[in-house]
Amino acid sequence: MTRLRPARIDVSYLIAAMSALFLLIAAGRALFVGIAITYERLSPESLVCEEGTYDFGAIDSDSQPEHEFRLRNVGRKPVQITKVRSGCSSCVEPLDYPAAPIPPGEEAVVKARLLSQNLSGKVEKGLVVKYGTKKTKYLVLSFKADVRASRPEASAE
Secondary structure: OOOOOOOOOOOOHHHHHHHHHHHHHHHHHHHHHHHHHHHHOOOOOOOEEOOOOEEEEEOOOOOOOOEEEEEEOOOOOOEEEEEEEEEOOOOEEEEOOOOEEEEEOOOOEEEEEEEEOOOEEEEEEEEEEEEEOOOEEEEEEEEEEEEEEEOOOOOOO
């Protein structure tokens, strides 16, 4: 009776095959991410804001600082902003946004005010930009601040 010997496998071939499989998976994943980013940039309607969060730093609670967010249309078609609303109606007040569509490659300004009288300490409050004609999209902008109690004015005698 003859005994069967186990087959010998050269480990170097196995390591090479596993390495090739790993590289193939990594390349596929990178390709997928690249396609997703390109699709968003090439979608018909797409707004971006490089400065999605604006930090006012330390402010007094009685101040009402304002900021203008610059939005760029990176899509292929004009973008219509349909509404700008506050994430917290008592903390952020939308002041102005364009009524006309934003042409591709152009910029527009959304202006808002932080209502700090009811806030204290470190806060982050949001603003939502609603846009799109066929498919509604949203862009979230926000303010950060360190709100400190206002100093009472010295009464003049």
